[in-house]
Amino acid sequence: MTINQTMKKNTTILLLFSFIAVSLSAQTIPAKPFQSARFVHQPVKSRSLIRQVQDSLPFTICLQQQRIQPIPAYKSGPVYRQKMDSLKYQQYDDQLEVLNTLENSTFGYDYKGRVILGITYTRNTWDDLYHWYKDTFSFDDRDNTTLEILYTRELETDPWTLIGKTESFYDANGKDTLSIYYSKDWEIGEYVTEKIVSSYDPGNLWIHTTMYRLDTVSSSWVNSGKMEITFDSGGNLLTYSYYSWSVETLDWIQLVQEEYTYDSNGNVTLFLLFQWNTETRSWVGRIREEFSYDGRGNPIEMIRFRWHPDMRQWILWWKETNECDLSGNATETILYLWNSNENQWLPQYRESNSFDANSHQTLYIDYYWNQETGQWDPVEKYTWAYNVSGKQTEYISYEWITENMGWWPTGRDSIIYNSDNKILLYDYFDWDFATGTWTESSRQENDFDSYGNLLLTRSLGSKDSTGQWTSRYKTEYTYDRSWLDAETISPYGWSGELPYHQLLGGVVNRWNNTTGEWYTTMTQDYYYSEFNGSSGIPESNLTAIQVFPNPATDMLFIETGTSSGLARFEIHDMQGRKVLSRILTGNHNQVMVGDLPGGVYVYQILIKGELHNGKIVIN
Numbered sequence: 001m002t003i004n005q006t007m008k009k010n011t012t013i014l015l016l017f018s019f020i021a022v023s024l025s026a027q028t029i030p031a032k033p034f035q036s037a038r039f040v041h042q043p044v045k046s047r048s049l050i051r052q053v054q055d056s057l058p059f060t061i062c063l064q065q066q067r068i069q070p071i072p073a074y075k076s077g078p079v080y081r082q083k084m085d086s087l088k089y090q091q092y093d094d095q096l097e098v099l100n101t102l103e104n105s106t107f108g109y110d111y112k113g114r115v116i117l118g119i120t121y122t123r124n125t126w127d128d129l130y131h132w133y134k135d136t137f138s139f140d141d142r143d144n145t146t147l148e149i150l151y152t153r154e155l156e157t158d159p160w161t162l163i164g165k166t167e168s169f170y171d172a173n174g175k176d177t178l179s180i181y182y183s184k185d186w187e188i189g190e191y192v193t194e195k196i197v198s199s200y201d202p203g204n205l206w207i208h209t210t211m212y213r214l215d216t217v218s219s220s221w222v223n224s225g226k227m228e229i230t231f232d233s234g235g236n237l238l239t240y241s242y243y244s245w246s247v248e249t250l251d252w253i254q255l256v257q258e259e260y261t262y263d264s265n266g267n268v269t270l271f272l273l274f275q276w277n278t279e280t281r282s283w284v285g286r287i288r289e290e291f292s293y294d295g296r297g298n299p300i301e302m303i304r305f306r307w308h309p310d311m312r313q314w315i316l317w318w319k320e321t322n323e324c325d326l327s328g329n330a331t332e333t334i335l336y337l338w339n340s341n342e343n344q345w346l347p348q349y350r351e352s353n354s355f356d357a358n359s360h361q362t363l364y365i366d367y368y369w370n371q372e373t374g375q376w377d378p379v380e381k382y383t384w385a386y387n388v389s390g391k392q393t394e395y396i397s398y399e400w401i402t403e404n405m406g407w408w409p410t411g412r413d414s415i416i417y418n419s420d421n422k423i424l425l426y427d428y429f430d431w432d433f434a435t436g437t438w439t440e441s442s443r444q445e446n447d448f449d450s451y452g453n454l455l456l457t458r459s460l461g462s463k464d465s466t467g468q469w470t471s472r473y474k475t476e477y478t479y480d481r482s483w484l485d486a487e488t489i490s491p492y493g494w495s496g497e498l499p500y501h502q503l504l505g506g507v508v509n510r511w512n513n514t515t516g517e518w519y520t521t522m523t524q525d526y527y528y529s530e531f532n533g534s535s536g537i538p539e540s541n542l543t544a545i546q547v548f549p550n551p552a553t554d555m556l557f558i559e560t561g562t563s564s565g566l567a568r569f570e571i572h573d574m575q576g577r578k579v580l581s582r583i584l585t586g587n588h589n590q591v592m593v594g595d596l597p598g599g600v601y602v603y604q605i606l607i608k609g610e611l612h613n614g615k616i617v618i619n
Helices: 003-009 013-027 539-544
Strands: 082-093 098-109 115-123 130-139 145-153 161-170 176-185 190-200 206-215 220-231 237-246 251-262 268-277 282-293 299-308 313-324 330-339 344-355 361-370 375-386 392-401 406-417 423-432 437-448 454-463 469-484 501-512 517-530 546-548 555-559 566-572 578-585 588-592 599-607 610-618
Touching: 082 610, 098 517, 098 546, 115 546, 469 517, 517 610, 578 588, 578 599
Parallel strands: none
Antiparallel strands: 082 098, 082 517, 098 115, 115 130, 130 145, 145 161, 161 176, 176 190, 190 206, 206 220, 220 237, 237 251, 251 268, 268 282, 282 299, 299 313, 313 330, 330 344, 344 361, 361 375, 375 392, 392 406, 406 423, 423 437, 437 454, 454 469, 469 501, 501 517, 546 555, 555 588, 566 578, 566 599, 599 610
């Protein structure tokens, strides 16, 4: 668990254990049947403080992760020869007519290629102000993250202020047995310390977790909450119990209990949820779910009951039925509600689906039950088409018009691919009710080089009176073809069209209809340097020395990781000429670089007999 997750959990203990329960279910609990998107809650991914700007970037290729991931890059197999040192995002300010920095991040790695440092300068969405953040990581010899520390500051010259710290300990199987969290509770404005102790059975299944908080008055750990989990011999979850510590009785109070029953194939057949009533000191039923399956193991029915406190028995609530094809795809799903007055199930909602031979969905129709007519009323319909490679080539949406008793198209997407199944053309259509024909509303065009690198994306608006597309946006990408993307270590993964070569950046331009010219609205730039993982430089030394920001404009900050001793810092141009030399004293140093011409330079730091070097960009 990371600091950013820890900060969110400080509001309530129950929220934390709900998160842990979700993690458990994702790892050990069999997936519940009836995974209908309409009825199953989808968890929301948490966001990090240092990746606020990502959703606002209109790039086809962009960084996929929301935060630095301290995952050892060397594990994935390729030989890495380059590392991403920094990135910079800029956005055009229409009023000031300048490009403003949205984010500027610098990264550090150890000799194994693991991310050990991330420093970010970004504008936060909640206060629209710029902040600095620094995230540091440490690892054990099995690549488990043992320490993460997150700092912040308002100005570049301010000292770092601690936001939170997570320290983790593991058993011989790499299981997290102890985590200690030190973080700031923003509601009370104070730092709190908590720890979680977990244990596992001989099969490495998680069976127990206890949470404590540190009492600052007595300087002792105080019980907060705990969970107990049991499994059968097949690894199926049997019971899950959650307890809260009572400061009045100084005892554990069980609040929630879940029970699961399975058939011989490991399918859940019964789920029970109970809640402890503190007044009556007895269990009160909340939910009961019964599941049944066909001979191929496909779920065909789920009945949900709720507990009636006055009748003190389970009463029918609602049920969902499924019909599946031979591949296990749900072709029809119907939801019913129990009517106790009529003593029968009343249909409410229905989904019908069709699939091709490769289980690609080709048709979706949803209906609502009309109580007056006793019939299903269609609501929406969607159709899909695919090419021989399984890529979607068409999508059409419809609405049911009751007055006309028929389907009316509302939108259509048409996609054309090249021989490598990369999107060349994406057309959007609207339905013209007057003419009864499709009208092209917008288009996206993509250009690739012979390696499959995306070079240009054009966004076009509706056609003008002459039948010509109107320009809206275009994004142009540049690459360093000396290096492959697969040879480059990065704290993030790419989303969208994956580059073949090392991506240097992209520029978004908007078309100005008044002037008839393109103007830049946003830029993304990535900076790299050589990575030599075989050098054997100790991780502690690499963790200590940091040079930032990169790119730099006026001031360069250098942290040597030592409070005593001297170090020599030099900058050389790409012809090898020394253009700057300074003596560094202590850990925190500032070097003016504003007088240097803009360009790429090589820096060297000689400290304690060891030479450290890297590339730096001066704007």
